[in-house]
Structures are given as C-alpha cells and as structure tokens.
Amino acid sequence: xxxxxxxxxxxxxxxxxxxxxxxxxxxxxxxxxxxxxxxxxxxxxxxxxxxxxxxxxxxxxxxxxxxxxxxxxxxxxxxxxxxxxxxxxxxxxxxxxxxxxxxxxxxxxxxxxxxxxxxxxxxxxxxxxxxxxxxxxxxxxxxxxxxxxxxxxxxxxxxxxxxxxxxxxxxxxxxxxxxxxxxxxxxxxxxxxxxxxxxxxxxxxxxxxxxxxxxxxxxxxxxxxxxxxxxxxxxxxxxxxxxxxxxxxxxxxxxxxxxxxxxxxxxxx
Amino acid sequence: xxxxxxxxxxxxxxxxxxxxxxxxxxxxxxxxxxxxxxxxxxxxxxxxxxxxxxxxxxxxxxxxxxxxxxxxxxxxxxxxxxxxxxxxxxxxxxxxxxxxxxxxxxxxxxxxxxxxxxxxxxxxxxxxxxxxxxxxxxxxxxxxxxxxxxxxxxxxxxxxxxxxxxxxxxxxxxxxxxxxxxxxxxxxxxxxxxxxxxxxxxxxxxxxxxxxxxxxxxxxxxxxxxxxxxxxxxxxxxxxxxxxxxxxxxxxxxxxxxxxxxxxxxxxx
Amino acid sequence: xxxxxxxxxxxxxxxxxxxxxxxxxxxxxxxxxxxxxxxxxxxxxxxxxxxxxxxxxxxxxxxxxxxxxxxxxxxxxxxxxxxxxxxxxxxxxxxxxxxxxxxxxxxxxxxxxxxxxxxxxxxxxxxxxxxxxxxxxxxxxxxxxxxxxxxxxxxxxxxxxxxxxxxxxxxxxxxxxxxxxxxxxxxxxxxxxxxxxxxxxxxxxxxxxxxxxxxxxxxxxxxxxxxxxxxxxxxxxxxxxxxxxxxxxxxxxxxxxxxxxxxxxxxxx
Numbered sequence: 100x101x102x103x104x105x106x107x108x109x110x111x112x113x114x115x116x117x118x119x120x121x122x123x124x125x126x127x128x129x130x131x132x133x134x135x136x137x138x139x140x141x142x143x144x145x146x147x148x149x150x151x152x153x154x155x156x157x158x159x160x161x162x163x164x165x166x167x168x169x170x171x172x173x174x175x176x177x178x179x180x181x182x183x184x185x186x187x188x189x190x191x192x193x194x195x196x197x198x199x200x201x202x203x204x205x206x207x208x209x210x211x212x213x214x215x216x217x218x219x220x221x222x223x224x225x226x227x228x229x230x231x232x233x234x235x236x237x238x239x240x241x242x243x244x245x246x247x248x249x250x251x252x253x254x255x256x257x258x259x260x261x262x263x264x265x266x267x268x269x270x271x272x273x274x275x276x277x278x279x280x281x282x283x284x285x286x287x288x289x290x291x292x293x294x295x296x297x298x299x300x301x302x303x304x305x306x307x308x309x310x311x312x313x314x315x316x317x318x319x320x321x322x323x324x325x326x327x328x329x330x331x332x333x334x335x336x337x338x339x340x341x342x343x344x345x346x347x348x349x350x351x352x353x354x355x356x357x358x359x360x361x362x363x364x365x366x367x368x
Numbered sequence: 369x370x371x372x373x374x375x376x377x378x379x380x381x382x383x384x385x386x387x388x389x390x391x392x393x394x395x396x397x398x399x400x401x402x403x404x405x406x407x408x409x410x411x412x413x414x415x416x417x418x419x420x421x422x423x424x425x426x427x428x429x430x431x432x433x434x435x436x437x438x439x440x441x442x443x444x445x446x447x448x449x450x451x452x453x454x455x456x457x458x459x460x461x462x463x464x465x466x467x468x469x470x471x472x473x474x475x476x477x478x479x480x481x482x483x484x485x486x487x488x489x490x491x492x493x494x495x496x497x498x499x500x501x502x503x504x505x506x507x508x509x510x511x512x513x514x515x516x517x518x519x520x521x522x523x524x525x526x527x528x529x530x531x532x533x534x535x536x537x538x539x540x541x542x543x544x545x546x547x548x549x550x551x552x553x554x555x556x557x558x559x560x561x562x563x564x565x566x567x568x569x570x571x572x573x574x575x576x577x578x579x580x581x582x583x584x585x586x587x588x589x590x591x592x593x594x595x596x597x598x599x600x601x602x603x604x605x606x607x608x609x610x611x612x613x614x615x616x617x618x619x620x621x622x623x624x625x626x627x628x629x630x631x632x633x634x635x636x637x
Numbered sequence: 638x639x640x641x642x643x644x645x646x647x648x649x650x651x652x653x654x655x656x657x658x659x660x661x662x663x664x665x666x667x668x669x670x671x672x673x674x675x676x677x678x679x680x681x682x683x684x685x686x687x688x689x690x691x692x693x694x695x696x697x698x699x700x701x702x703x704x705x706x707x708x709x710x711x712x713x714x715x716x717x718x719x720x721x722x723x724x725x726x727x728x729x730x731x732x733x734x735x736x737x738x739x740x741x742x743x744x745x746x747x748x749x750x751x752x753x754x755x756x757x758x759x760x761x762x763x764x765x766x767x768x769x770x771x772x773x774x775x776x777x778x779x780x781x782x783x784x785x786x787x788x789x790x791x792x793x794x795x796x797x798x799x800x801x802x803x804x805x806x807x808x809x810x811x812x813x814x815x816x817x818x819x820x821x822x823x824x825x826x827x828x829x830x831x832x833x834x835x836x837x838x839x840x841x842x843x844x845x846x847x848x849x850x851x852x853x854x855x856x857x858x859x860x861x862x863x864x865x866x867x868x869x870x871x872x873x874x875x876x877x878x879x880x881x882x883x884x885x886x887x888x889x890x891x892x893x894x895x896x897x898x899x900x901x902x903x904x905x906x
Contacts, residue, residue, distance in 0.1 A: 103663060105656065111556030112381070112650070115424030116602075118374065118405040122427030125372060125401070129429060132663070133403075134671075136656040142557050143612050155653030158660030158774070160667060171612055174589025231589045233602030236427070287649030288680050320712025320769045333654075333771030343681050343709055380825030381650070384693030385871075387643065387674040391696030394641060394670070398698060402672075411826050412881050440881055443858025500858045502871030505696070 102247040103132045103163040107152050108235065109140040110168075116233070120166075120240045123226065127244035134159075143171040145195050146265060150284050150292075153199035154334045156187060166243045167191040168235040179219040179238055180262060181252055188252075190243045192234070193218075195265035208261045220256035268294050268355075276301050277361035280337070282309075282354050289345020293358045295337040304363040305329075309339055310350060315363060371516040372401045372432040376421050377504065378409040379437070385502070389435075389509045392495065396513035403428075412440040414464050415534060419553045419561075422468035423603045425456060435512045436460040437504040448488040448507055449531060450521055457521075459512045461503070462487075464534035477530045489525035537563045537624075545570050546630035549606070551578075551623050558614020562627045564606040573632040574598075578608055579619060584632060640785040641670045641701040645690050646773065647678040648706075654771070658704075658778045661764065665782035674703075681709040683733050684803060688822050688830075691737035692872045694725060704781045705729040706773040717757040717776055718800060719790055726790075728781045730772070731756075733803035746799045758794035806832050806893075814839050815899035818875070820847075820892050827883025831896045833875040842901040843867075847877055848888060853901060 104124060110116040117138050124131060136155050140148045148169040156165050163186075170177075170192045178193035184204065189197050205211035219238060222229070224245045226237040242255055270280040280295035291309070307314040307329040317331065318324025321340055327349065332338035337360065341349045373393060379385040386407050393400060405424050409417045417438040425434050432455075439446075439461045447462035453473065458466050474480035488507065491498070493514045495506040511524055539549040549564035560578070576583040576598040586600065587593025590609055596618065601607035606629065610618045642662060648654040655676050662669060674693050678686045686707040694703050701724075708715075708730045716731035722742065727735050743749035757776065760767070762783045764775040780793055808818040818833035829847070845852040845867040855869065856862025859878055865887065870876035875898065879887045 103667075105660075109557075112404075113406055113408040113420075114555045115405055115420045115422075116555075118403060118424040119427040121403050122374075122424065122429070122432075125403070126427065126429045129372075129401075132667075134656060134659050134663070135650075136653055137651055139651040142614075151651075151653045153653075155656040155660065158657040158664065160660070160664045163660075172591045175591045230600075230602045232599065236602065286652045286654075288647075322710045322713045330770065331768075333768045333774065345680075378826075381673075382675055382677040382689075383824045384674055384689045384691075385824075387672060387693040388696040390672050391643075391693065391698070391701075394672070395696065395698045398641075398670075411883075441860050444860045499871045501868065505871065 102128070103134055103159060104243050104247055105134045105136050105156070105159060105163060105165045106138070107136040107140065107148055107165070107167045108138045108169060109142050109144065109148065110138045110235070112138055116235070119236045123236055123240040124244040127241055128247050131244065131247045136165075140169050143169060145169050147284070149196050149198045149265065152196070156200065159187070161186045162188070164188040164190060164243050164246055166239055167196045168239055169196060170194070170234060173234050174231040178259075179234065180259065181217050181219060181242070181246065181255055182262065183215040183252060185213055188246055190219075190239050190246065193263050195263050197262065198265040198267055201262065201264055202267060208264045210260055210262065215252065216259050216262055217252055218256045218259050221254060224250065224255055270295055270299055275361065277359055280358050280360070282352060282356045282358060285347045285352075285354060289341065289347040289349075290332065291339040291346050291350070291352055291356075291358075292332055292334070293337045293339070295358065295360060297331045297335050297337070300337070300360060301362050305360055306363040307337070307339065308359040308361070309352065309356060312350065314339065371397070371399075372403055372428060373512050373516055374403045374405050374425070374428060374432060374434045375407070376405040376409065376417055376434065376436045377407045377438060378411050378413065378417065379407045379504070381407055385504070388505045392505055392509040393513040396510055397516050400513065400516045405434075409438055412438060414438050416553070418465050418467045418534065421465070425469065428456070430455045431457070433457040433459060433512050433515055435508055436465045437508055438465060439463070439503060442503050443500040447528075448503065449528065450486050450488060450511070450515065450524055451531065452484040452521060454482055457515060459488075459508050459515065462532045464532050466531065467534040467536055470531065470533055471536060477533045479529055479531065484521065485528050485531055486521055487525045487528050490523060493519065493524055539564055539568055544630065546628055549627050549629070551621060551625045551627060554616045554621075554623060558610065558616040558618075559601065560608040560615050560619070560621055560625075560627075561601055561603070562606045562608070564627065564629060566600045566604050566606070569606070569629060570631050574629055575632040576606070576608065577628040577630070578621065578625060581619065583608065640666070641672055641697060642781050642785055643672045643674050643694070643697060643701060643703045644676070645674040645678065645686055645703070645705045646676045646707060647680050647682065647686065648676045648773070650676055654773070657774045661774055661778040662782040665779055666785050669782065669785045672697075678707055681707060683707050685822070687734050687736045687803065690734070694738065697725070699724045700726070702726040702728060702781050702784055704777055705734045706777055707734060708732070708772060711772050712769040716797075717772065718797065719755050719757060719780070719784065719793055720800065721753040721790060723751055726784055728757075728777050728784065731801050733801050735800065736803040736805055739800065739802055740805060746802045748798055748800065753790065754797050754800055755790055756794045756797050759792060762788065762793055808833055808837055813899065815897055818896050818898070820890060820894045820896060823885045823890075823892060827879065827885040827887075828870065829877040829884050829888070829890055829894070829896075830870060830872070831875045831877070833896065833898060835869045835873050835875070838875070838898060839900050843898055844901040845875070845877065846897040846899070847890065847894060850888065852877070
C-alpha cells in the first residue's frame with residue numbers, strides 16, 4: 100500500500116503507449132500510485148533520460164519503483180534489469196539509463212556493495228505473449244507492478260554483477276586551476292546545465308566562459324543577475340541562464356558546448 | 369473502490385479544460401483513479417481518437433470507464449452515449465469515436481448481443497447549468513463519475529440499438545494475393561501504422577511497397593532491420609519504420625498513403 | 638484523507654522538475670491525490686497562469702489545495718503566501734498569480750472578510766537546505782503537503798492583510814452602449830477568449846467587431862455558427878472562434894487585441 104511507480108520514457112503523449120503501460124500496471128496492482136517523470140525524452144536519447152531521471156528520483160519516498168524505458172534495442176539481446184539501491188528500485192533496459200544512479204554509488208560498472216541487480220529473465224511475471232517491439236508494456240510494466248506487490252527481486256531473474264554505464268562527460272582541471280566542463284542538459288526554460296558541480300568550483304571570485312562570452316561572478320538566483328548569468332541550479336550543477344529568457348536561444352548553444360570556470364584575477368566585482 | 373476512469377480528448381495540456389473535467393469527477397467520486405490516455409488528439413480529429421483509444425483501452429482492468437471527448441458537434445443534436453462491452457464502459461459523443469471498439473464485436477452499426485448502449489438524456493446526473501460548448505465538463509464528466517459509483521446504466525437514459533460508426537479504412541486483396549492497405553496512424557516516433565493486421569498477411573516471403581520504396585521481408589524489431597523496415601508493431605498491425613529515426617519524415621508520408629504487401633516471388637532473402 | 642493538491646506551473650513536461658515537486662509532496666503525505674492543471678504556462682507568464690487557474694479551480698472539491706508556481710522572482714524578497722477562500726487553499730509566490738481568485742471576492746488588494754492569508758516564513762515546513770532557484774520543490778511543495786495533513790495555516794507564518802494583484806484588463810462602456818474589451822487568452826483550439834462576460838453584454842441583437850471583421854449575432858455553439866463566429870464560452874466569457882479551425886491563426890490575432898460589442902441597429906438576422 101502506498102507504493103509509487105514513476106515512469107520516464109520517450110513515448111510522447113500523443114499515442115496510447117504510455118496509457119497501455121499504466122493499464123497493465125493497474126491491472127496487476129490497482130492500489131499503486133503512478134507518477135510521470137517525463138515522456139518527452141527525445142526518441143532513443145538515453146543520455147537525456149539518464150540525466151532527467153537523476154534530477155528527480157531522489158525526491159520520492161523510500162521504496163519507490165522507478166520504471167525507465169528508452170529502448171532502441173528492444174527485441175534484441177540487450178538485457179533488462181532491476182537495480183536496487185538503499186532507497187529505491189529501478190526497472191529498465193540495461194543500456195546505460197541508470198548511469199547517473201549507479202555513479203552515485205560506484206565509479207565502475209561493477210555493482211558496489213550498496214547495490215543489487217538482477218537480469219529480468221523469468222517470463223512468469225511478463226504479459227503473454229510478449230511483443231517484439233513494446234517491452235515497456237509487455238515486460239517492464241508487469242515486472243514493476245509485481246515488484247510493487249513485494250515479489251522478491253530474485254524471483255525475476257539471476258543476480259548480475261555489472262551493468263552498462265555510459266561514459267559520462269567528465270570535467271577536467273587545468274594547471275592554472277581552471278575547470279573545463281560542458282553543457283549536458285538544456286531545460287525547458289532554455290537554461291544550460293553543465294556537468295560542473297558546486298563542489299568542483301575553485302574558491303574565490305570566478306569568471307565563467309562559454310563560446311566568446313565571459314560571465315563574471317555567480318548570480319544568487321535567476322532574477323538578480325545580469326541578463327546573461329551563471330549560477331548554481333537546483334540540482335547543484337553550474338548553469339548558464341538568461342534573465343526571463345532562454346540562454347539556449349540567446350547563445351545558440353547545443354548540448355556538448357564547452358564551459359570554462361577560472362579564477363578571476365584581473366577584476367574585482 | 370478501485371474504479372478507474374481514463375480520459376481521451378483533444379483538449380490539449382495548456383488550458384484548464386482537462387483539469388476542470390477531473391475536478392468535476394473527483395467532486396462526485398473522490399476515490400476514483402483518473403488516468404490520461406491522451407489529450408493531444410489533433411482538434412476535432414475523431415478518427416485519430418478512435419485509433420489511439422483502441423490501442424490502449426484493452427490493457428485496463430475490467431470495469432474501467434473510458435471517457436472519450438472529441439466533440440465538434442457539442443451543443444447540437446448529436447447524441448451522447450454510454451456503451452458497455454463485456455469488460456468496459458465507454459462514455460462519449462455518438463460521433464464515431466467508438467468505431468474500433470464496436471468493430472471488435474460487430475461489423476455493423478447495430479449493437480451486437482455482447483454490447484449494451486444508452487443515450488445520455490437524464491439531466492439528473494449532469495452539472496447544472498449545462499454550458500452549450502463544454503459537455504466534457506458538464507455532462508460526460510459527471511455521468512462517468514456517477515457510473516463509477518455504480519449508478520445503473522439505464523438511469524442515464526434509454527437503451528439504443530445502433531450507434532454511429534465511421535467507415536474504417538478496409539484492406540483489399542488483389543487477384544495475385546497481394547494486400548492493399550493504407551497508413552492509418554503516425555505515432556510519436558514517426559512510425560507508420562497501417563490497417564493491415566498480422567493475420568491478413570499472406571504466408572511466405574513478403575515485400576512491402578510504399579510510394580516508390582520497396583521493403584523486402586519483415587524485421588523482427590526496430591533495431592535489427594535495414595534503415596527502412598517493415599515490421600509487426602505492438603498493436604498487431606504492419607508498420608513501416610526507420611531505425612532510430614522517423615519514417616514519416618524520411619518518406620514524407622501522410623495518413624492515407626497506400627501500402628502494398630505482395631508475395632516475393634523474385635527474390636530470396 | 639481524500640485531499641487533493643492541484644499544480645499549475647511553467648515547468649514544462651520535458652524535465653524532472655515537476656516530478657521532483659510531486660516526489661516531495663508524496664514523501665510528506667503519501668495519501669494525497671495530485672492533479673495537474675497545466676505545466677505549459679509560457680515561462681514567467683503570470684497573467685496566463687492566473688487566467689488558466691481561474692478557469693479550473695472552482696470545479697475541484699472543497700478543501701482542495703491549489704499550488705501555483707510561476708516564479709520569476711524566486712530567491713528575491715518577493716513573498717510566498719497561503720490564501721484561504723471559503724472553499725479552497727492556494728499556495729503561491731505573491732506576484733499576482735491569485736489575482737482572479739481574489740478578484741472573485743474583493744475589488745482591492747486588501748484581503749476581504751471572506752479570505753485569509755499568511756506569508757510563508759516558518760522554515761520548519763520547508764526542505765532543508767532550500768535552494769535559491771527552486772522554491773517550487775523546496776518550499777511550496779512541502780508547505781502544500783503539510784497543509785494537506787491539516788497543519789493549521791498560521792503555523793506557516795504571520796497573517797497578512799493585502800496581497801499583490803495584477804491590473805486585470807477592464808472592459809469599458811461607450812456612450813452608445815457599446816462594450817470595448819480585449820482578447821485575454823488564446824486556448825489550445827485557437828479560440829480567442831475575451832474579458833467580456835455574458836452579464837456585460839447589452840440586451841438585443843449584437844454585432845462583435847475584431848480588427849476589420851464584423852460578426853453579427855452570437856452562435857449557440859462551435860458547430861452551428863458561420864465559419865467565423867462569436868459565442869459565450871464555457872467559462873462565461875465572450876469568445877471568437879472558427880468552425881473546426883483556429884480563430885487565432887485565421888485572424889492572426891494576439892493577446893491584447895481589442896474586441897467591440899455593439900447593439901446591431903442596422904440589420905435584422
């Protein structure tokens with residue numbers, strides 16, 4: 100009772116796909132609460148899904164089951180997995196979707212002692228028949244629903260010791276102490292989210308550079324900076340934003356653009 | 369308890385319309401679970417709504433109430449109906465939205481022995497006053513909510529013996545055994561869903577033709593075909609897809625385009 | 638039990654922001670029902686959010702908590718408030734989002750005797766730490782969740798006697814009895830919603846003018862008018878619509894366009 104299943108997919112909202120997933124879940128466990136994280140992941144964009152999941156999953160109650168389906172390899176031999184962390188369950192194809200989650204516990208593809216994972220291989224908990232193109236509905240949905248009914252994790256398949264992790268974009272530190280990172284997400288407001296965390300920043304006055312734009316200092320929030328500003332966003336990452344506008348449009352920036360943070364030795368502000 | 373009402377509309381997500389519908393339902397039955405199928409049906413597109421509903425409705429638990437409102441005739445004399453199938457209830461304007469559902473039981477507009485239908489005429493279960501432009505909120509929502517509280521179907525109005533059915537696109541078979549169908553839906557991935565079912569396909573090696581493109585054989589899934597592929601999609605219909613891309617963009621295809629499946633007598637693959 | 642929290646924001650559906658808000662709420666009160674009004678408010682558009690909220694909020698059951706976050710001033714000294722009306726609670730930044738709600742009870746910025754308001758100042762009910770950029774997640778969500786658990790309103794902060802109200806577009810009456818109003822909302826169908834209410838209309842035959850277009854009489858519904866029509870929409874405002882089309886596209890009209898209603902003395906229809 101009270102269990103929650105969240106959904107993160109690239110299914111969009113125009114078709115009946117996500118409703119079929121919800122129908123399957125509710126047919127097995129009518130008492131579960133289903134919450135959408137998003138269904139607007141660009142088709143097949145595993146990186147984006149991994150990022151968005153990471154920004155949201157931690158805020159849910161313990162024992163929440165996070166179902167994540169961006170699955171270009173559906174119907175091939177790619178594995179399907181359940182991952183258990185100290186607080187949550189994740190059900191997903193094993194294609195890197197859980198990279199950030201695992202990175203929060205381990206720096207390798209090995210499952211650390213805080214985690215457990217199984218490969219989903221037991222058809223007892225699947226729809227019958229299983230289509231070759233929609234495992235979200237036919238495998239991931241019923242597995243998540245049975246998991247929400249407290250079926251033990253090992254019922255779904257054998258324990259595995261490593262999972263697929265995407266090479267996450269790393270920051271690097273220059274000899275002068277500057278940090279080089281990149282834009283890893285552009286949110287719906289057009290804010291450019293980088294992979295540079297607050298804890299990565301050197302102490303003292305900073306200057307942030309993107310393309311040929313130079314942004315001195317960090318703004319405390321989106322309202323008080325200059326038109327173009329840098330600040331620490333709500334997930335703890337350095338962001339570049341435009342006051343009441345879109346930094347992505349203003350700078351014409353794409354994911355992957357380099358962002359540099361250096362210590363500001365020439366100015367006081 | 370545990371009853372579900374699903375919603376399929378063309379109301380979009382930017383206005384408060386669908387929220388008003390949900391508020392009305394919850395004011396009458398606060399314990400019902402409301403699930404969106406989609407609100408992104410193109411305005412007034414009854415065909416599209418009928419198709420999307422058909423792809424999703426079967427996956428819900430028995431007794432689920434499917435509320436469907438795409439209603440260009442709101443405020444005119446078009447009827448409002450409740451349809452009961454062996455597993456589900458449907459509440460909708462009588463304008464063809466339930467064509468696929470009824471077609472699953474009957475090949476005519478007559479209600480078959482497995483179905484029951486009433487015209488919604490009893491204002492006791494409507495909001496008061498009823499607007500002339502928003503029966504989704506003022507009639508369909510309260511009727512669905514009262515139905516979820518086990519008000520008997522005949523309380524809402526008199527039994528009717530036939531309902532409006534759209535002329536669904538039919539396939540035809542050529543003298544050489546080829547099947548001619550058409551694209552009836554383009555999903556959010558750009559996959560072209562045809563009206564040709566797996567069971568309609570002739571046995572043996574096939575070749576699918578759309579426009580001037582010739583696609584030999586069926587792919588088992590979206591990952592393993594050639595760039596342009598044909599396959600059986602998750603609802604059991606023949607689909608044309610592009611690997612990690614949009615077939616609709618790639619072929620510049622619209623709904624209604626002809627698709628031909630013939631027996632491949634010239635090649636082996 | 639049975640409490641509902643509705644959400645109206647400009648967060649969009651592509652990121653994990655709204656899911657984080659829901660996760661925080663469900664972590665505090667797992668039994669609450671969360672209903673989306675919309676998350677598609679254009680970024681920072683307080684007027685639009687105030688309008689959409691007003692079209693939907695009344696349809697929810699008594700004691701529903703309406704959480705509204707369009708918050709360009711997040712992190713500045715703008716207040717956060719809880720407003721209580723005879724039927725509902727509202728939790729929002731104090732930036733005009735509740736203008737229509739308050740206008741339904743009072744014509745000034747003073748809280749009328751039917752309303753109560755507090756400034757949200759007690760960090761006991763907030764997440765800890767609070768980010769400087771996402772009070773939706775860190776303050777408004779937990780405050781709403783605690784409110785749904787019957788924490789008394791005054792626990793959250795001190796009573797206040799006035800709140801911020803936007804200057805709502807007013808209609809004016811000409812000496813000949815004509816009414817001049819404006820387009821205040823364009824809905825997802827492209828219908829132009831004006832600020833002229835049914836009760837504002839002069840009696841008798843009317844003619845509605847927008848730009849250089851003249852529309853004689855009111856249509857009873859969207860189906861029976863001429864291609865271009867005027868009618869009373871579902872919220873009781875005069876609307877301009879196109880039959881099975883978008884009036885916004887057809888007339889190339891923007892929010893703010895003037896609309897005139899005069900008594901039709903030259904024609905009979």
